[in-house]
Amino acid sequence: MVTDRRTVLVVGAGVSGLTTAWELVARGHPVRMIAELPPEWTTSAKAGASWGPYALAHPRAVEWCKISYLRLAAMAARNDPRYGIRMVDGMEAAKSIVTPPDWAQWVPSFRLCAPGTVPSGYAMAWKYRLPLVDMSRYLLHLAEKLRTRGVETASHRVSTFTELAGQADVIVNCTGLGARDLLDDHEVAPVRGQLVVVKNPGISEFFQEYEDGEDDGGHGYPGEMTYYLPHGPVAVLGGYASRDGESLVPSPELRAGIVERCVAVEPLLAGAEFLADKVGLRPTRTLTRVEHERIGGQHIVHNYGHGGVGLTLSWGCAAEVARLIKEL
Ligand SMILES: Cc1cc2nc3c(=O)[nH]c(=O)nc-3n(C[C@H](O)[C@H](O)[C@H](O)COP(=O)(O)OP(=O)(O)OC[C@H]3O[C@@H](n4cnc5c(N)ncnc54)[C@H](O)[C@@H]3O)c2cc1C
Numbered sequence: 001m002v003t004d005r006r007t008v009l010v011v012g013a014g015v016s017g018l019t020t021a022w023e024l025v026a027r028g029h030p031v032r033m034i035a036e037l038p039p040e041w042t043t044s045a046k047a048g049a050s051w052g053p054y055a056l057a058h059p060r061a062v063e064w065c066k067i068s069y070l071r072l073a074a075m076a077a078r079n080d081p082r083y084g085i086r087m088v089d090g091m092e093a094a095k096s097i098v099t100p101p102d103w104a105q106w107v108p109s110f111r112l113c114a115p116g117t118v119p120s121g122y123a124m125a126w127k128y129r130l131p132l133v134d135m136s137r138y139l140l141h142l143a144e145k146l147r148t149r150g151v152e153t154a155s156h157r158v159s160t161f162t163e164l165a166g167q168a169d170v171i172v173n174c175t176g177l178g179a180r181d182l183l184d185d186h187e188v189a190p191v192r193g194q195l196v197v198v199k200n201p202g203i204s205e206f207f208q209e210y211e212d213g214e215d216d217g218g219h220g221y222p223g224e225m226t227y228y229l230p231h232g233p234v235a236v237l238g239g240y241a242s243r244d245g246e247s248l249v250p251s252p253e254l255r256a257g258i259v260e261r262c263v264a265v266e267p268l269l270a271g272a273e274f275l276a277d278k279v280g281l282r283p284t285r286t287l288t289r290v291e292h293e294r295i296g297g298q299h300i301v302h303n304y305g306h307g308g309v310g311l312t313l314s315w316g317c318a319a320e321v322a323r324l325i326k327e328l
Pocket of ligand 1: 013017034037046050194195303305306308
């Protein structure tokens with residue numbers, strides 16, 4: 001690969017910023033980062049987190065999801081626990097008869113379930129294998145790898161992109177929800193999420209209810225969701241997704257509803273020891289924004305507005321940022 005020595009300043013150290021920085025370092029760019037919050041305090045650290053495409057409005061989204069799947073699967077294949085990634089089998093189930101999603105054509109081991117094996121309350125289901133990520137571990141490992149490759153991170157809040165003008169050949173904006181204020185972008189909106197972490201009672205496969213985006217006013221976020229993800233000694237139960245404010249205080253009522261819905265699918269979860277709540281704000285946008293803009297002569301490449309699929313889109317969007325920079 002031909003190296004590109006143009007300097008890049010990445011703003012934001014969530015999954016989008018770290019992945020993008022990694023991709024750019026791999027292409028030879030000298031990279032620096034600025035982030036108000038360190039990786040472990042970002043929304044990214046609150047994610048469940050599975051590779052799971054849903055609420056995808058961008059025409060390139062499925063392609064980006066595929067790139068991410070392949071990268072995460074390749075990392076999982078290293079069997080290095082520092083990455084915090086494992087390939088896990090499981091089931092997705094739909095309440096009505098639907099056409100399986102586009103990505104079913106290429107996700108390895110995708111198969112429809114025989115009618116007798118579909119959980120009660122669901123009309124159809126399919127099985128496949130997906131990358132499951134322990135985000136705290138994964139983000140810290142990406143950050144540590146970047147440090148060892150010479151990427152320095154400054155910890156402070158940026159008020160405008162104008163204040164960064166001239167600090168690098170290209171600035172990459174990976175600020176998630178922060179882009180709303182930085183760019184006065186009214187298309188960015190928080191969708192609150194809550195998860196429940198319990199001691200794993202012996203679950204080794206994931207389950208998630210299929211969301212087709214039709215019961216939710218068209219924005220792709222249904223309110224109540226049902227999924228559980230086995231992470232070795234703990235299991236993460238979900239979920240919730242609603243535009244009902246920006247409070248990060250967990251709701252006991254939501255927690256009880258999440259547990260009840262998961263137990264209805266997997267009785268083993270009844271009585272599982274409660275460990276923690278996780279609450280975060282998904283940085284949604286009408287369309288995920290991955291594009292170039294010039295602000296006062298400075299090249300900016302945006303990479304924000306990933307909603308509930310920031311991990312799922314991460315490597316695809318990072319590759320797109322690298323492509324946009326190459327074309328400048
Ligand atoms: C409960 C929940 C469950 C989820 N589950 C999944 C899942 O299973 N799979 C999946 O793919 N996605 C999931 N998501 C979505 C995913 O977490 C987000 O899409 C993703 O975290 C967005 O990452 P990001 O790096 O763009 O933003 P963030 O993680 O929010 O990072 C933004 C970074 O920018 C910095 N920043 C912001 N503004 C400024 C500023 N002005 N100056 C300097 N720095 C700034 C922040 O400090 C931070 O470092 C979930 C989200 C939630 C809330």
